[in-house]
Amino acid sequence: MAQTDEQRWQRRKAERPGEIIDAALELFVEKGFMATRLDEVAQRAGVSKGTLYLYFDSKEALFRAVVETLVVPEIERTEQLIDAYEGPAAELISQLVKQWWQTVGESRVCGLPKLIISESGNFPELARFYVEQVIDRVRRVIAKLIKRGIATGEFKSCDPVYIARLLLAPMVFAAIYQHSLLPYDSEPFEVAAYLDTHLDIFLHGLVAPVAESGAAET
Amino acid sequence: MAQTDEQRWQRRKAERPGEIIDAALELFVEKGFMATRLDEVAQRAGVSKGTLYLYFDSKEALFRAVVETLVVPEIERTEQLIDAYEGPAAELISQLVKQWWQTVGESRVCGLPKLIISESGNFPELARFYVEQVIDRVRRVIAKLIKRGIATGEFKSCDPVYIARLLLAPMVFAAIYQHSLLPYDSEPFEVAAYLDTHLDIFLHGLVAPVAESGAAET
DNA sequence: CTTAAATAACTGACTGGTCAGTCATTAAAA
DNA sequence: TTTTAATGACTGACCAGTCAGTTATTTAAG
Numbered sequence: 354m355a356q357t358d359e360q361r362w363q364r365r366k367a368e369r370p371g372e373i374i375d376a377a378l379e380l381f382v383e384k385g386f387m388a389t390r391l392d393e394v395a396q397r398a399g400v401s402k403g404t405l406y407l408y409f410d411s412k413e414a415l416f417r418a419v420v421e422t423l424v425v426p427e428i429e430r431t432e433q434l435i436d437a438y439e440g441p442a443a444e445l446i447s448q449l450v451k452q453w454w455q456t457v458g459e460s461r462v463c464g465l466p467k468l469i470i471s472e473s474g475n476f477p478e479l480a481r482f483y484v485e486q487v488i489d490r491v492r493r494v495i496a497k498l499i500k501r502g503i504a505t506g507e508f509k510s511c512d513p514v515y516i517a518r519l520l521l522a523p524m525v526f527a528a529i530y531q532h533s534l535l536p537y538d539s540e541p542f543e544v545a546a547y548l549d550t551h552l553d554i555f556l557h558g559l560v561a562p563v564a565e566s567g568a569a570e571t
Numbered sequence: 572m573a574q575t576d577e578q579r580w581q582r583r584k585a586e587r588p589g590e591i592i593d594a595a596l597e598l599f600v601e602k603g604f605m606a607t608r609l610d611e612v613a614q615r616a617g618v619s620k621g622t623l624y625l626y627f628d629s630k631e632a633l634f635r636a637v638v639e640t641l642v643v644p645e646i647e648r649t650e651q652l653i654d655a656y657e658g659p660a661a662e663l664i665s666q667l668v669k670q671w672w673q674t675v676g677e678s679r680v681c682g683l684p685k686l687i688i689s690e691s692g693n694f695p696e697l698a699r700f701y702v703e704q705v706i707d708r709v710r711r712v713i714a715k716l717i718k719r720g721i722a723t724g725e726f727k728s729c730d731p732v733y734i735a736r737l738l739l740a741p742m743v744f745a746a747i748y749q750h751s752l753l754p755y756d757s758e759p760f761e762v763a764a765y766l767d768t769h770l771d772i773f774l775h776g777l778v779a780p781v782a783e784s785g786a787a788e789t
Numbered sequence: 790c791t792t793a794a795a796t797a798a799c800t801g802a803c804t805g806g807t808c809a810g811t812c813a814t815t816a817a818a819a
Numbered sequence: 820t821t822t823t824a825a826t827g828a829c830t831g832a833c834c835a836g837t838c839a840g841t842t843a844t845t846t847a848a849g
Contacts, residue, residue, distance in 0.1 A: 364817060364824050384692050387605035391809065401826045403811080412809065470751040471689035474601050481755040488752065514758060515768045523740040529747070533688040534706065537699040540732060550733045558776025582798050582843060609835065619800045621837080630835065792849080800841070807833085815826070 362400075370408045370418070373398045375461070378419050382464030382532055386416055386472045417479060420469065423462045424483070428490055430456075435494050442502030443556050446495075450524060450548055457528075458544060464532045466525050492517045502559075509561045516559065523551045580618075588626045588636075591616045593679070596637050600682030600750055604634055604690045635697060638687070641680050642701070646708055648674075653712050660720030661774050664713075668742065668766055675746075676762060682750045684743050710735045720777075727779045734777065741769045 376397035380389040391412060395402045409415040434452070438445050457463055473480035495517035502508040508516075527544050535542055594615035598607040609630060613620045627633040652670070656663050675681055691698035713735035720726040726734075745762050753760055 361816075362825060366824070369824090385603065385605065385689060387603065388693055390807090402809090403826055404824080406810070407824070467688060470685060470747060471603060473751040473755070474603065475606055477755065480752055484752050484755045484757075488756065489758070492758070511768060511771075512764075515765050516772070518760075518765060519741055519769055519772060522744040523737055526740040526744050529688060533691040534698055534702050537691070537695065537702045538706065539702075540707070540710070542736075546730075547733050547736060550729065551737050553729075554734070554737060554776035555772060556776070558772035558774070579842070580799060584798070587798090608833090620835085621800055622798080624836070625798070790849105792847100794845105794847085796843105796845070798841105798843075800839105802838100802840105804835105804837080806835095809830105809832090811828105811830080813826105813828100815824105817822100817824075819820100819822075 369398075369400065369404065371422075373400070373405060373408060373415070374419050374422055377415050378423065378461055378464065381416065381419065381468050382461070386412075386468070386475070413476070416472075416476070417482075420465065420479065420483065424465060424487055427457060427462060428487055431491065432494055435498060442498050442505070442507055443560075445498060446520065446556065447552050450520075450552055451545075453524065454527075454544060454548055463528045467529045467532045470529070491521065495520060506561055508559045511559075520555060524548065587616075587618065587622065589640075591618070591623060591626060591633070592637050592640055595633050596641065596679055596682065596686075599634065599637065599686050600679070604630075604686070604693070631694070634690075634694070635700075638683065638697060638701065642683060642705055645675060645680060646705055649709065650712055653716060660716055660723070660725055661778075663716060664738065664774065665770050668738075668770055669763075671742065672745075672762060672766055676749075681746045685747045685750045688747070709739065713738060724779055726777045729777075738773060742766065 373394065377389070377394050380394055380397065383389075391405055392402050394415075395405055398405075405415065409418060431449075431453070434449065435445070438448070469480065469483045492514065496513040499508065499513040499516045499520075503510055503513065527542075527547060530542070531544070591612065595607070595612050598612055598615065601607075609623055610620055612633075613623055616623075623633065627636060649667075649671070652667065653663070656666070687698065687701045710732065714731040717726065717731040717734045717738075721728055721731065745760075745765060748760070749762070
C-alpha cells in the first residue's frame with residue numbers, strides 16, 4: 354500500500370566490504386567457518402546474499418579477507434611499539450602484555466586465534482599465511498627483546514625463542530578460552546589479574562639469579 | 572568368478588565401537604566436527620556407514636562418545652597420581668608435567684582440547700561437560716597442590732587457581748598447537764624441551780623469596 | 790557330523806533437507 | 820536515460836540418516 358516512497362536499500366559500495374567482514378568475523382568466531390551460513394552473514398551485515406558475491410569471490414575468500422584485514426595492521430602496530438621503546442626489557446614486556454589486552458583482548462579481533470586454529474586443517478594456505486605473518490613475526494620480535502635482556506644481564510641465559518613462546522602461550526590461551534569454554538566455566542576469570550600474575554611469575558622466573566656472593570646453587 | 576570363499580566382512584560386535592571412536596577422533600581432530608564426513612569415518616574404521624548407526628544414534632552422539640570414552644579414564648589416572656605422591660610440591664609438579672606429556676601428549680587424546688574448543692560454540696552441553704569433568708577437576712587438584720606448597724612455605728603467597736591456570740596454559744597450548752599450526756611453522760618445537768623451560772621459569776618464579784634474614788615482606 | 794533354520798551384524802543405495810554459489814531482474818544513483 | 824549496486828528465487832552438489840536386503844554366525848534338528 355504505502356511503501357512506494359520508502360527506500361528499500363541504498364548504494365554503499367565503500368562501506369559494504371567492512372560491514373560484511375565484521376559480520377563474518379563475529380559469526381566465524383562464534384560458530385566456526387563450516388557452520389556459518391552465508392545467509393546469516395548477509396543478514397547481519399544488512400545485505401542480501403547476492404551482495405556478498407559482489408565483493409568476495411567465495412566463502413573462503415571472505416574468510417581470508419577477514420584474517421588479512423584485521424590482523425596485519427595489528428601486527429604492525431605491535432612491532433612499532435616495540436621498536437619505539439628503549440628501557441629495561443622486563444618493563445617493556447610488562448607494558449606490552451597489558452597493552453595487548455587493552456587493545457586486542459577486548460576487541461573482536463581477539464577471536465581470531467580460535468578461528469584460525471579450528472580451521473587450520475581445512476585451510477592449509479591460510480594457516481601458513483597466519484603462521485608467517487602473525488605468529489612468526491610476533492615471536493621473532495619478542496625473542497629479540499629477550500635476547501636484549503639476556504645480553505644486558507637482566508635475564509638469565511636461556512633459549513629466547515622458547516621464552517617467547519612461554520610468554521605468549523598464556524596470553525593466546527586466554528584469548529582462545531574466552532571465545533570457547535569460558536562461558537561454561539563457573540570459576541571467575543579476570544584476564545587482567547591473570548596476566549598480572551603471569552607477568553609476576555614469569556619475570557621473576559626469568560631474572561638472573563641475584564649475584565650476591567655465591568650465584569646459583571643448582 | 573572366484574570370490575565366493577573370500578569373506579566380505581566379519582561380525583565383530585565388541586571391537587566395532589572402539590574402532591569407530593578411534594577413527595572418528597582422528598578425523599574430528601584433523602578436520603573438525605562439521606567437516607568430517609561419516610562416510611569417511613566408516614571407511615577409516617573399516618565398516619559401512621550403516622554400521623555406525625548400529626552403535627551410535629547420531630553424528631553428535633558419536634562425538635560425545637569420543638570425548639567421554641577417552642577423557643574420563645585419563646582424568647582419573649591423573650588424580651590418582653597426585654593423591655598417591657607426597658613430597659615437595661615443586662618436584663611433584665615437575666614430574667606431573669613430564670609424565671603428562673609422555674602419556675597424553677603423544678597419544679591421540681592430545682587432539683581433544685583443540686576439538687572441544689573448536690566446537691564449543693556448536694555443542695554447549697558438551698562444552699559444559701568438558702569444563703566440569705576435565706578442566707575443573709584438573710584445575711582443582713593442581714590448585715590444591717599449589718596451596719599445599721604455599722602452606723609449607725615452599726611457594727610464595729598467591730591465588731592458587733590463577734597459578735594452576737598458568738601452569739596448565741602452556742601445556743594445553745602445546746597440545747593445541749601441535750594439532751593445528753605446528754605443521755605450518757618453520758621454527759622447530761621440541762615439546763619436551765619447551766616444557767622443561769616452562770618448569771624452570773615457572774617454578775623459579777613461584778618460589779618464596781629466599782628468606783635470608785627478614786622472612787616475607789609482602 | 791552334517792545341514793537347514795534362525796538370528797543379528799553388516800551393507801549400500803536411496804531420500805529429504807540444506808546451502809554455496811548463480812543470474813535474471815529491480816531500483817538507486819549519476 | 821544509462822549505469823551499476825543490490826536483490827532473492829533458483830539450482831546443483833552434498834551428506835546425515837534410513838531401511839530393505841545380504842551374509843556371517845549360531846543354534847538345533849536330523
